[in-house]
Amino acid sequence: MDRRNFLAGTALLAACGTDGQAPHAPAASIRAPRSGDALPGPLDQRILVLVELQGGNDGLNTVIPVSQPAYRGLRPGLAIDPARALGLDADHALHPALAPLLEAWDAGECAIVESVGYPRPNRSHFRSIEIWEQATASDAYASEGWAARALREHPSPALRAGADADGIVVGTGAIGPLAGAGLRVVNMRDPRQFVAQGERLRSLGTPAGGPEALRHLVRTQNEAAAAAQAVQRKLTGRERFSRRFGWDPLARSLAHAADLVADGVHAPAWKVTLAGFDTHADQAQRHERLLGQVASALATFRAAMREMGRWNDTLVLTYSEFGRRAAENLSRGTDHGAAAPLFALGGAVEGGLRGTTPDLEALEDGDVRARVDFRAVYAGVIAGLWGQESNFLSAQGHAPLHLLRRRA
């Protein structure tokens, strides 16, 4: 059911009071995002920042379907109090911990895509994140990440030619979407450790002889060293933005990313990770803390990128291996689910709600149905951010879901 019809339906339900009780009215006022007109800069300046919420983020308590009575019914213990939730419109409210993102929302720089998933969902962490990273069907395997493939197949050399690396992964998360042969990917916990690692990973001359295994190792080391050195050369250690960020792992990773951008390091794709979302038990406190970390870190990152004049070139995209089941379990938590919302932020993002609101009366096996294939979102990223409308995902039939404003 799409949003327009659903809103009409809600009004009708409110009038009839289907279960004899009036649905809870959202307490907060409606916040319509401003419409903007900023466009991304030149192709070789554009930055994708992938934010992995590792463990399976509970979408229903993140973007709350406040006008659906089933929400409280399914989650008597975990349902967020509507008085605390941050109302976006009559049917949607955000978890209160996401308050730091409201500035971006109001400015029209935050899009939320609802009910994102894929057919025949897999509920194994390891398999499902692989599906998201490789952008395959749930029964297929690829040999590289979707972003790696997109960068590799991109027709314009400008996208990668001037970059210091094709991908930079900051923190301890997996390389995932950026994994693949032939890509210059740099993996760093933090810049200081990175420099120390670079001293171990020196460039070597070609060995005179020896087995192929040795030659392969030396070639590989040289590749890794070259990628690392390109980034290392620019590090100033100035840490311009580091102090503004918090101390959780996501904040630290984004702080390092912001400092690297400030040092003039450029890569078309970045990835950071926040772990801990697998809230099978005692979800309330932990989820609130994690969402707070996400919101705070992204808000600080936005401020830093705006200060550097790079926010219009940037697209931040969250993703998680799955959402969580609509009903809470017996341990005051939720179990592995399927579709969930994702967040897209950037100066040139067309803010607002996209996709289809979950219908809690029409769950699939107790899970939110996927109404937007995540590959359409990724196709939209490749099309909108990297200017390639016909890409490997659109060729598979996934029409790009455009998140960014485009030039007329």
Place this chain on the structure above:
Amino acid sequence: MTSQHRGRKLPGLRYGDPLRSLAIVLALLAAILAAPVSHALPPEEARHLLARAGFGAAPAEIEELAPLTREQAVDLLLSRMRRAPMLPRPAFLDAPWPPYRDMHARMTQGERDAFIQARRAELQQVKAWWYAEMIVTPSPLTERMTLFWHNHFVSAFEGVGQNVHRMWDQKAAFRAEAGGSFARLLAASLSDPVLLRYLDGHRNVKGRPNENLARELLELFALGEGHYAEADIREIARALTGLGLDRHDDWGFRFFPGNHDPGTKRFLGEPGSNAADVVRVLLARDRTAAFLAAKLWREFGAPEPDAAAEAAIAAALRGSGWEIRPALRALFLSDAFWSPRHRGALVKSPVVLIVAAHRELGLPVVDLGALPVHGRRLGQDLFEPPNVKGWPGGTAWITPASLVARHDVMERLLANRQLVAGPAMAGRRVLALRVAGDAWNGPPIMRLTINGDRLVARREIEFATDTARHGTLSDRADWNWRVLRFPVDEEIRVAKVEFLNDAAAPASDGPRRGDRNLYVEWLEADGERFLAADAAQAWHGVSCGGPPRPGNLNCNGELVFDIAAMRAAGSMRPRDVTEGMMAGMAAPSMGAGMAPASSRALATALPPRATHLDARGWLGGLPPPLRRPDMAWRALAPLPPVGGAQPGDEAEALLRAIVFDPVYHLM
């Protein structure tokens, strides 16, 4: 040159010819020089054999092989192969099986998710257990062959209904036949519930054949691509109908006659009817021996084929009735195996890299549960190969990202030495404590005394979680644990940890109100670790609500470690691996660990293992010819380092120069 050259008559010369006499003398000399090496194994050769046939080469192992010939050394390693592991299996396997049969019949989706989660946790224990076994086993060759069968008869946890119990049984069966019989393994594969599930063998029924099992049997287990026809697959699939899984036996193997296609089939040129016939026909083909021989050569010899070596291995397989030990003997005694051309030709798999580093460098295991995580990061998640072909191995292990990750893992493993010893405390006794805390209006204060009244430390736990900002965190894993180390100058007989400044926000602040607490997980005295859960806790004054849990000091109180008494009672007495097993395998409620009796049995069952907490210990343990800076690499690598580092004499720098060189990733 082999002994076949001895005694060959020289053609074309007659008796009485002085040139002939000279030729005979020269021939004799050549024969003597060409005789197989019949003196002691030089350290580099011993290292080569041990590393290829095991996990690295510990100095003691090199020394043990030194006086032996190649043949004797190989026979020694083969004689040590085991059928059963050293370590007792993880405790959960001794409990009744969980109801796998109900997974899809009776459970709700939520119950199923919880069930799978519990099986995953057990799988992590099994992975950690296997690393422990590989590190301590006196027969690393047994474990290398177990890994080989794991990568030959491939299955993966997610594809077998998360049946960790049956996966355990399968790996135990692989270990039992590590040096046993391929014939038995091949036959067993067709009644292996794990393999049947993974390859849909149980879905292959009369009239509705599923060819997956038949195809992989031919392509991956027995013959290899190109040595059978599609018709063979179809016919073999028919012959394999009826193999199934019995739900009521938690999906154990069962033959369902009603599902079996009874007609005669013809495959690979032979008539046959059922699974036993399929195995018989496969084992009768020369190609099967050649296929397995080639795979063994690629695993232990070199990536390039060697016709002579493979022929010898295949002949040994056929001649011995498919026994593995004779095949390995032929492999390890082949000329090609010892040829300089193939030195360093193989890339260490992630598991080999991690286990070999522990065995040959004497690294302590600080967190056993982390080892499988390292393996996964490097691309090899035990029990979870990427697909039915298993791990491709070889240079596929090495990409820019995986090489960086390998360096990172090696760095962490080396750093474990400091975690146990502490950098500035060489020569002094060390008391270590793993603590965490909750702070509210200031951090908790801890006082540590030993032997009655000797004050060791009184300090704020400044890294305690700020509960005013974050609330109290219910998940123990989220607490900010740190290890504190204190040098002490006397033997630690009793240690007391006190929490001095309990406080909390008023109850009216609600259930998440701020609170000040002190948490202790373990104490280490002179390298022996004792769990807080086994210590004695008492409150000072007011009693604290809730069931007491030693280590959780929610109110002012003390935790007393009576070291002598705890030792006598068999509290965990961690050698490096046992402590890791406790850390990696304890139930979610910390401190559950292993029962004292079994931990004591475990400690005494483990063979002595040298651990070196600094590089000087390692260097000093090398065979004397290798203790020089320019020779030490021969103990750890098959080729001289290419990195060009000039480490000088300092042991730690020397060790790092080798371990972070590309050659360290070669076997």
